[in-house]
Amino acid sequence: MPTLIVSDQNADEQIEQHRHRLRGKVLYGQAGCLPRTIPFGEIPDVKPASFLFPRIPREKWADLIRAGQGTFLGNLTRPVLPPHDQAQTNYCWAHGSTRAVEALRVYQGQLPLILSAESVAVPLTGGQNRGGTPDEALLQLRKYGACKQEFWPLNDLNIKHAKTGWDNDRLDHQVIAWADVENFADQMTLALHRIPVAIGLGWWGHLVCQLDPILFPDGTFGLGCDNSWGSDYGENGYFILTESKGTADLGAFAPISETFSPH
């Protein structure tokens, strides 16, 4: 199956075709991903991405993408990380953020793991099936981490159903440092650096994890992303956003380093 490209031409179709997935946005008028609540650059100890990784000028993107073909993050993660499936929950903000942590782990050469998005979201929501903001997920992942999926039944919003030890296990998968991402130039710079980014998209009310920089034949740019809508979406969850659809306007964060768990 050719990789799904989501652009201005088919963005509305994406919403229509996946109404059942966008339960919060379509049925209740509430998106899964809400606008960030802490303004850019104001989260303590979270540096702007451009401070850590000076923006790579747009005129260099094409050459760097061509030169790096086959070595970008998706090439490492796609063979080993199955897609998340948030089912009928509004927890894209937690799924996309934990996927970013999982991708970082793969870059670091750690054992590929699927982490429980519920272990990030439920302690914040109290089990309520509500949308969230990228910075909520960030702060939770930085403070506590996410436990392995095996400790928490998938899409179960009841904290009592988590297995004993989940709260200790999550400390092994905790983000140490994040970068705050301001615009598409930051996003592309991070993609060229093989750093995953959780990107909140206002047009979709959705949060996904960006992995790869993409150069289209017409010279425009996009981002290869992992969605959290199961393996039916795109190519086993992987799809491409054009620049206009992939520019994060609800907030975006990049995990830079993560605690190492023993193999």
Added chain:
Amino acid sequence: MPTCPTKSFYLLPCLFAILTGQALAQTPAPAIHTRFALPLADKTTAMAVLLPTQDSQAWLVYATPNGKIGLYLLTPTTPTPPPEPTPPVPPVPPPVPTRLTIAIVEDPSTTTQEQRGILSDSTWRDIAKSKHDFIGIIPNDIKDARTGLPPAWLTPFLNRAKLHRLPWVIFTDGSTGIVWEGELPDSSAALADLISKYGAPPHANPYCLRPKCR
């Protein structure tokens, strides 16, 4: 003129050679008590005889045609045994291949885009993962949330890299120590070559007796 060694193997032939200017190798040794002609360097010939002494030495007495008498005390030396032939050097076995433990310490905020391209390349990662123990790419700011300290099992690598420019590549043999360490090479192929050079696959190693090599 030939030169006699300090402890001559055959002193007499050597003396002959000096007197006659002949090449050492061409001079035969005369018998005891037997008169013999002693060719001299001036092309004349002296008559000579060897007379033994009681202490296993010998006098060489000779008379030249112009009436000069010469006398040398010859001291035989124990012939030096010919040098032992050099024992054949057994072929040097190839370096013992090692199952490497591979760790790379990086400062995530300073690793360049090019370096991340190398670190993400599967050329070396596939070798590292399939044939060795690949610890991973360790961020230098790593800490355990429970203790606030770097995890103990990673501390040796972090300490090793502390004084170096990151990313710092470390190969150990998993037990006795460092096999190789250095800065990240400038290509993925170069890193793969280093891994292959210092750590051949264990199953190809006939010298390795460790259980995990079998």
